[in-house]
Amino acid sequence: MTMVARSEPYWPDDAGFWRVPIVDQRLLARDTYRIRLRAAELAERITPGQFVMLRLPGLNDPLLGRPFALYDTIDGDDGRPRDVDIVYLVKGKMTRLLADAAPGAELEVWGPLGNGFISPGPLRHAVFVAGGIGQTPFVALARELTGRRRYGKPPREVPAAERVTLCYGARSRDFLAGLDDFQAAGCRLRIATEDGSQGTKGLVTDVLAELLEAGDVDWIATCGPEPMMEAVADLAAARDIPCHVSLETPMACGIGACFSCV
Numbered sequence: 658m659t660m661v662a663r664s665e666p667y668w669p670d671d672a673g674f675w676r677v678p679i680v681d682q683r684l685l686a687r688d689t690y691r692i693r694l695r696a697a698e699l700a701e702r703i704t705p706g707q708f709v710m711l712r713l714p715g716l717n718d719p720l721l722g723r724p725f726a727l728y729d730t731i732d733g734d735d736g737r738p739r740d741v742d743i744v745y746l747v748k749g750k751m752t753r754l755l756a757d758a759a760p761g762a763e764l765e766v767w768g769p770l771g772n773g774f775i776s777p778g779p780l781r782h783a784v785f786v787a788g789g790i791g792q793t794p795f796v797a798l799a800r801e802l803t804g805r806r807r808y809g810k811p812p813r814e815v816p817a818a819e820r821v822t823l824c825y826g827a828r829s830r831d832f833l834a835g836l837d838d839f840q841a842a843g844c845r846l847r848i849a850t851e852d853g854s855q856g857t858k859g860l861v862t863d864v865l866a867e868l869l870e871a872g873d874v875d876w877i878a879t880c881g882p883e884p885m886m887e888a889v890a891d892l893a894a895a896r897d898i899p900c901h902v903s904l905e906t907p908m909a910c911g912i913g914a915c916f917s918c919v
Contacts, residue, residue, distance in 0.1 A: 658844065670769055671702070671769075672767055672768050672769060673698055673699065673702075673767070673768070674765070674766070674767045675696060675698065675699065675765070675766055675767075676759060676763050676764070676766075677694045677695055677696040677715060677764060677766055678694070678695050678760075678762070678763050679692060679693070679694060679758055679759070679760050679761060679762050679763070679764065679878075680693050680694065680695045680740060680760055680763065681693035681697075682756075682758065682759065685744060685829060685834040685835055686832055686833055686834035687747055687831035687832050687833075688747040688748075688832070689695060689743045689745070689746050689747075689790070689832065690744070690745060690747065690755075690756055691728065691742055691746065691835075692742070692743050692744075692745070692755065692758070693731065693740050693741070693742050693743075694740060694741045694742075694743070694764065694766065695739065695740055696740065696766060697733070697737070697738065697739045699766065699768055699769065700731070700738035700739055700741050701737065701738045701810045702731040702760060702768075702769050702809065702810045703727050703741065703768060703769035703772075703808065703809075704727075704728065704769065704773040704797075704808040704809045704813065705727065705773055705794060705795075705797035705798035705801055705808060706726070706727070706771065706772070706773035706774035706794050706797075706798060706878075706901075706903060707722045707726075707727055707768065707769040707770060707771045707772070707773040708725060708726045708727065708765070708768065708769070708770050708771050708836040708903050709724070709725055709727070709741070709743070709766050709767060709768030709769060709770065710722035710723065710724055710725075710746075710754070710767040710768060710770065711725055711743070711751075711764050711766055712764065712765040712766075712767075712892070713751070713754055713755070713758070713764065713765075714763060714764070714765050716754075718750070719751045719754075720873070721752055722765065722767065723751045723752075724770070725743045725745055725793075726743070726794045726880070726903070727741065727742075727743070727769070727793075727794065727797055728742040728743055728744040728793050728794075728795045728796055728797065728835075729742045729796050729797045729798070729800070729806075729838075730742070730806075730808065734793065737774050741766075743793075743803070744790070744792075744793045744834060744835065745790070745793075746789070746790040750893070752760035753840070758794050762871075765850045772905075774794070774798050774878055774901055775891075775901075776801075776802060776815050776816060776818075776876065777818070777876055778816050779816040779877050780802070780816070780817075780819065780875055781819050781820065781873050781874075781875050782818065782819065782820045782821075782822065782871075782873045782874045782875060782876075783802055783818040783821050783822070783874075783875075783876045783877075783878070783879075784821075784822045784823075784824060784845075784865070784868065784874050784876070784878075785798065785799070785822070785823045785824065785877075785878050785879070786824045786861060786862075786865050786877060786878070786879040786880075786881070786885075786889045787823065787824070787825045787826065787861070787879070787880055787881050788825075788826045788827075788861050788880075788881030788882050788885040788886075788888075789826075789827065789828075789832075789881050789882055789905075790834075790865070790881075791879070791880035791881025791882070791885075791903070792823070792825055792834065792835060792839075792880070793880070794880050794903055795823055795839070795844075795877075795878070795880070796835060796842050797838060798878065799821050799823070799842035799843055799844045800842045800843070801815050801845035802815065802817060802818040802821050803817065803818065803821055803842060803916070804817045805842060811867055818876075820845065820873075821842075821843055821844050821845070821871075822844065822845045822846075822847060822868065823839050823844045823845070823846055824847045824849070824861050824864045824865045824868065824875060825839075825846065825848055825849070825861065826848075826849040826850070826851075826860060826861025826881070826885070827848075827850055827851075828850065828851050828852065829850050829851065829855075829901050830850055830852045830854040830855035831851045831854075833848065833850075833855060836846055844898060847864045847868060848864075849861045849863060849864045858887055860885070861881075861885065862888045862889060862892065863878060865877075865889060865891050865892060866892060869892060869896060869898075874896075874898055875899070876898065876899050876900075876901075877889065877893045877898055877899070877900040877901070878900070878901045878902075878903070879900065879901070879902055879903065880902075880903035886902050886903075886904075889902075890902060
């Protein structure tokens with residue numbers, strides 16, 4: 658049998674499995690919560706765009722874990738990453754149970770998983786396009802690209818972007834979550850809501866198309882509903898702009914072995 662040396666930094670056998678406590682849980686927007694986990698080893702390893710599998714221990718319904726993207730990491734008193742923040746929308750049985758979990762309760766977590774976002778190099782203007790709950794990976798990425806924080810073990814070096822903009826679409830302003838966090842991370846915000854309750858009335862791709870007219874965007878990353886991401890990729894391709902798409906399809910295993918994500 659031929660053995661092949663690993664050449665990528667995000668192989669799943671670098672992931673860990675832990676049972677960790679919840680240290681905080683709070684409502685950010687309608688049906689949208691931020692949960693904070695005391696998971697120092699995970700916090701040191703994970704990078705923007707990667708995800709974890711979460712499971713409620715002791716239950717067989719739901720039996721399997723669910724994937725959740727990294728929102729951000731938080732340092733402890735010693736200045737080292739200690740906590741992991743996850744933001745989620747209450748939508749099914751797992752997230753309903755998760756919203757009822759109080760600080761002190763424990764979760765099973767496996768990660769970090771996935772490739773994460775990798776900046777192509779020094780950027781003039783990086784644009785993130787998020788729809789629904791798809792904004793969750795971009796706080797950490799914004800902090801990294803603006804030089805506010807480093808991620809990974811060892812901490813990775815990422816060329817800074819001169820400007821970072823988040824185009825964020827939701828059904829209504831009630832569902833817009835974490836706007837203060839994005840502004841603190843150095844993001845300029847362009848908001849679209851379907852009912853016009855905040856920002857532009859319409860789709861987030863309308864906001865992106867308008868932004869692209871300026872001609873200075875040189876990288877796009879997107880996360881959200883698949884039709885939206887396809888439209889974003891088409892807009893980027895038409896202007897020859899590199900576009901990274903986060904395919905956050907529900908899965909059972911977290912590594913692609915079960916084929917539920919393809």
